[in-house]
Amino acid sequence: MAEILRIIFNSLETGSAYALAALGIVLIFRTSKTTNFAQGMIGALNAYVAAYIALNQGFSVWVVTLIALFTAFLTGITIDTLMIRPAKKVLPVSKQIITLGIIMIIVGIIPFIFGVNNFQLASFFPTGSIDIVGATLRFNTIFVIAVSFTVMAVMFWFIQKTKWGLAIRVTASDEQTSKLMGVPTATVTMLSWAAAAMLATLAAIFVAPRVSVYPNMLLNVQISAFFASTLGGFSTFLGPVVGSYIIAFLRNFTSFYISDIWGNVIVYMGILVFLYFRPYGIFGKKPQKKV
Amino acid sequence: MKLFMRMDEVLGKLGAFFRKVPYIGYSAFFILLLLIPYYHSTDVISSGQLGIFAYIVIITVAALGLNILLGYSGLISLGTAGFVGAGALGVGVFLELGLPFELAAIATLIVSTLIGALIGLFSLKVEGIYLAIATLFVGEILRQIFTTVPIFGGQSIMIGSVTLLGQFELSTFDQAQRRILFVVIAFLLLIMMIAMHHIVKSKTGRALLAMSRSSSAAQAMGISLMKYRLMAFSLATFFATFSGIMYALYNQSVPTTQWTLDLSLFIIAMVVVGGYKSIYGTFIGAFIIYGIPNLYLKELFGDVSFIFSGVLIILVILFYQNGVAYLATDIRLLYYKLKRHILGGARGKATDD
Amino acid sequence: MEKLLTIDHVSMTFGGLKALDDISFDIHQGEIVGLIGPNGAGKTTLFNCLTQFYKDYEGTFTLHGDTPVDLRDLKVTEVIDAGLARTFQNIELIPDLSILDNLLIGAHRSFKDSFAEELLKFPRALKEEKRLKEKADRVLDILGLQAIKDLYVKGQPYGILKRVEIARTLMSDPKLIILDEPAAGLNDVETDQLEQIIQLIQKELHVTLLIIEHDMGFVMNVCDRVCAINFGQFIAIDTPQKIQQNPAVQEAYLGRDDDA
Numbered sequence: 001m002a003e004i005l006r007i008i009f010n011s012l013e014t015g016s017a018y019a020l021a022a023l024g025i026v027l028i029f030r031t032s033k034t035t036n037f038a039q040g041m042i043g044a045l046n047a048y049v050a051a052y053i054a055l056n057q058g059f060s061v062w063v064v065t066l067i068a069l070f071t072a073f074l075t076g077i078t079i080d081t082l083m084i085r086p087a088k089k090v091l092p093v094s095k096q097i098i099t100l101g102i103i104m105i106i107v108g109i110i111p112f113i114f115g116v117n118n119f120q121l122a123s124f125f126p127t128g129s130i131d132i133v134g135a136t137l138r139f140n141t142i143f144v145i146a147v148s149f150t151v152m153a154v155m156f157w158f159i160q161k162t163k164w165g166l167a168i169r170v171t172a173s174d175e176q177t178s179k180l181m182g183v184p185t186a187t188v189t190m191l192s193w194a195a196a197a198m199l200a201t202l203a204a205i206f207v208a209p210r211v212s213v214y215p216n217m218l219l220n221v222q223i224s225a226f227f228a229s230t231l232g233g234f235s236t237f238l239g240p241v242v243g244s245y246i247i248a249f250l251r252n253f254t255s256f257y258i259s260d261i262w263g264n265v266i267v268y269m270g271i272l273v274f275l276y277f278r279p280y281g282i283f284g285k286k287p288q289k290k291v
Numbered sequence: 292m293k294l295f296m297r298m299d300e301v302l303g304k305l306g307a308f309f310r311k312v313p314y315i316g317y318s319a320f321f322i323l324l325l326l327i328p329y330y331h332s333t334d335v336i337s338s339g340q341l342g343i344f345a346y347i348v349i350i351t352v353a354a355l356g357l358n359i360l361l362g363y364s365g366l367i368s369l370g371t372a373g374f375v376g377a378g379a380l381g382v383g384v385f386l387e388l389g390l391p392f393e394l395a396a397i398a399t400l401i402v403s404t405l406i407g408a409l410i411g412l413f414s415l416k417v418e419g420i421y422l423a424i425a426t427l428f429v430g431e432i433l434r435q436i437f438t439t440v441p442i443f444g445g446q447s448i449m450i451g452s453v454t455l456l457g458q459f460e461l462s463t464f465d466q467a468q469r470r471i472l473f474v475v476i477a478f479l480l481l482i483m484m485i486a487m488h489h490i491v492k493s494k495t496g497r498a499l500l501a502m503s504r505s506s507s508a509a510q511a512m513g514i515s516l517m518k519y520r521l522m523a524f525s526l527a528t529f530f531a532t533f534s535g536i537m538y539a540l541y542n543q544s545v546p547t548t549q550w551t552l553d554l555s556l557f558i559i560a561m562v563v564v565g566g567y568k569s570i571y572g573t574f575i576g577a578f579i580i581y582g583i584p585n586l587y588l589k590e591l592f593g594d595v596s597f598i599f600s601g602v603l604i605i606l607v608i609l610f611y612q613n614g615v616a617y618l619a620t621d622i623r624l625l626y627y628k629l630k631r632h633i634l635g636g637a638r639g640k641a642t643d644d
Numbered sequence: 645m646e647k648l649l650t651i652d653h654v655s656m657t658f659g660g661l662k663a664l665d666d667i668s669f670d671i672h673q674g675e676i677v678g679l680i681g682p683n684g685a686g687k688t689t690l691f692n693c694l695t696q697f698y699k700d701y702e703g704t705f706t707l708h709g710d711t712p713v714d715l716r717d718l719k720v721t722e723v724i725d726a727g728l729a730r731t732f733q734n735i736e737l738i739p740d741l742s743i744l745d746n747l748l749i750g751a752h753r754s755f756k757d758s759f760a761e762e763l764l765k766f767p768r769a770l771k772e773e774k775r776l777k778e779k780a781d782r783v784l785d786i787l788g789l790q791a792i793k794d795l796y797v798k799g800q801p802y803g804i805l806k807r808v809e810i811a812r813t814l815m816s817d818p819k820l821i822i823l824d825e826p827a828a829g830l831n832d833v834e835t836d837q838l839e840q841i842i843q844l845i846q847k848e849l850h851v852t853l854l855i856i857e858h859d860m861g862f863v864m865n866v867c868d869r870v871c872a873i874n875f876g877q878f879i880a881i882d883t884p885q886k887i888q889q890n891p892a893v894q895e896a897y898l899g900r901d902d903d904a
Binding site: 029087093097109219223227261262265275276 | 361365413418420421423424425427431432435436439552556559560563595596597599600601602603605612
């Protein structure tokens with residue numbers, strides 16, 4: 001029982017990081033019609049900012065998180081303005097490759113600004129825990145899960161209920177028409193990149209205490225987030241989030257109960273088989289095609 | 292005017308000749324490659340640099356396969372690195388089982404290509420972004436298997452010297468033999484370039500293009516999407532695996548950890564920068580993405596390879612979508628434009644007089 | 645005249661909407677049949693059912709010959725083997741191939757060499773390539789495309805593209821060619837040329853044609869018989885003159901033009 005509870009909370013914590021990243025991926029996919037492979041790298045870059053300032057200025061993790069979220073906002077806007085908006089007429093595949101270019105640029109820039117060493121970033125609650133039926137639950141875990149749920153709840157409320165959320169949804173469904181109807185699609189896309197960058201940065205700061213800060217720190221999270229978006233379906237906002245938690249649970253349970261080595265492989269194979277029968281994910285719908 | 296006509300005549304004939312006998316171009320390219328280890332002997336290119344050239348030659352083969360997939364079939368794969376790794380490590384495993392090198396290579400190609408064909412089967416159901424991520428799944432599964440399954444030796448597989456055709460033993464740790472190994476892999480690249488040329492300039496190449504440009508027309512013309520999707524993925528996998536085998540042959544020790552998404556992305560970048568559908572362009576792309584930063588920029592500016600490639604990829608996509616390979620075509624168009632301009636101007640003058 | 649194709653009680657429903665409602669008529673060997681009807685009448689849907697792009701229709705398409713073929717038994721990629729070749733409403737050519745290569749795609753099924761022979765450039769692969777290029781040359785001559793056969797399709801004028809698409813259908817030695825709006829978007833000169841080409845194809849190659857077209861002048865000049873449908877329902881099939889005078893057709897279709 002204690003083991004199961006421990007795995008559940010672990011899964012909720014890792015799943016939250018996946019979900020934040022996945023939400024960013026799907027936000028950009030819907031508004032810019034591209035998969036952003038640089039999502040993880042953008043998060044890592046801003047985690048570097050946080051860790052660097054924490055180390056050199058002695059600020060607390062709370063303060064540097066706020067600073068990093070602000071620089072993430074700027075990163076998102078810069079990337080959209082310089083590289084994504086000029087690529088409006090480019091083939092979808094080429095657009096994806098632009099995001100590969102962004103990865104390379106960030107990987108190249110990091111050592112010039114921050115040096116070649118890894119950084120450490122403290123947790124929000126380094127100590128303190130409670131016991132639930134024998135399972136030790138750290139305050140930090142509770143905090144990460146709570147913040148992620150809150151952020152995602154706010155995002156969903158924003159997308160479903162506000163004027164800007166409506167603008168995101170209509171831009172996602174038909175950019176050309178939206179533009180004609182006076183929706184500021186360029187601004188919507190730009191803010192989506194900013195929001196996605198902030199979500200990735202939050203995910204990066206959440207996983208930083210466990211993995212330390214280095215360029216590929218979010219690689220695992222990002223790959224899982226892609227898998228989650230595929231599993232849940234790229235055509236919805238909820239699907240990728242649900243998919244994230246499913247993947248986190250499956251991974252933790254298979255690696256605990258079946259095999260540490262083969263757990264991941266089994267989960268991936270399982271998802272591939274699932275996709276074969278539901279090619280557009282759990283919540284996704286098949287796009288209409290005309291002959 | 293006479294000069295232009297002469298030039299047109301010569302250039303036209305030359306172009307037609309090369310198109311008719313493409314093997315001359317490929318052979319010339321091969322001979323140019325052979326000059327690299329020669330420079331090496333006069334110390335212009337150090338041994339580390341020969342390794343970089345070898346890597347370019349090797350990875351070009353994987354990129355050629357991806358170009359069949361991306362340029363001709365319009366499908367993307369994020370799992371290329373996994374199959375390059377499968378080729379390199381697979382051959383290592385079969386060699387450890389005692390197979391001669393050639394048989395080990397064939398066995399590896401068969402196993403790996405079958406897995407690739409499975410992805411092709413998968414691609415009939417799953418499309419677009421979902422397919423791209425599915426190939427990423429396959430790449431990740433392979434990567435995890437490489438790093439966790441003990442037969443791949445943990446960190447790396449040591450192969451040691453390789454015996455080719457049962458009698459030529461070549462070790463990469465001997466200077467002279469390493470040069471011979473370079474000639475061997477350059478020759479393998481030549482063969483794969485010609486193979487790709489044959490494939491794309493034939494029924495198969497046209498069918499792949501038809502499938503990606505208009506699937507309805509393709510079907511109406513009797514082109515089976517299933518057959519050619521399978522074909523596209525099998526070919527891409529075959530080329531990637533072949534490239535891995537070349538890696539094992541030249542380096543004779545294969546790490547398990549470097550076959551990651553990053554490498555797949557770099558290979559995609561080579562195709563995009565070099566030019567969709569272009570065979571020479573793919574090599575130029577590999578040279579630009581991997582060669583220029585590692586050969587020249589590293590010494591001058593430190594490790595700027597990533598920034599350089601990243602900026603270049605974005606610039607090419609934004610401003611020169613065809614890729615570097617089409618520079619020649621564009622120069623030719625420019626020449627015609629210039630000619631028309633000059634001739635037009637001359638004619639205008641004549642009527643004025 | 646001998647029957648070539650029988651369309652027998654064909655119906656097709658899209659989400660509760662009857663796109664085709666019990667259509668039946670015959671096409672005879674060697675004739676040119678026009679298919680007319682206002683927008684949304686179900687003409688292209690009928691083509692898509694006939695060429696097996698849609699499989700969930702009711703009724704049958706029977707292709708007559710030594711042994712009659714129910715087209716439903718064929719996969720979409722096998723329809724061309726039975727002798728049916730089609731064009732598309734929006735031109736579906738391969739832009740980054742030459743006109744000649746586009747024609748060779750039409751002959752895809754005629755290539756008898758295997759992949760291995762192609763890879764190694766065995767004599768048979770070279771022979772097949774030569775044989776079908778010669779065939780393409782004959783088609784290009786008929787359609788007046790010989791001089792520009794090595795140019796890319798991309799960037800060619802609309803009239804040329806339409807002609808290349810027709811040329812491509814001829815590469816498979818079809819019994820029945822199905823053209824979806826061949827004259828749409830053409831100017832008067834190009835339309836005249838197209839009329840001549842189609843009549844030439846019929847006479848020289850003894851091919852039967854089924855043509856969707858809105859340009860009534862074109863239909864009157866080219867077609868031996870015209871079938872009119874509206875809202876998925878069959879109205880009439882007759883000679884062009886009689887169809888023009890048919891009150892039901894006038895009401896459904898021509899009536900609109902007469903008002904103008």
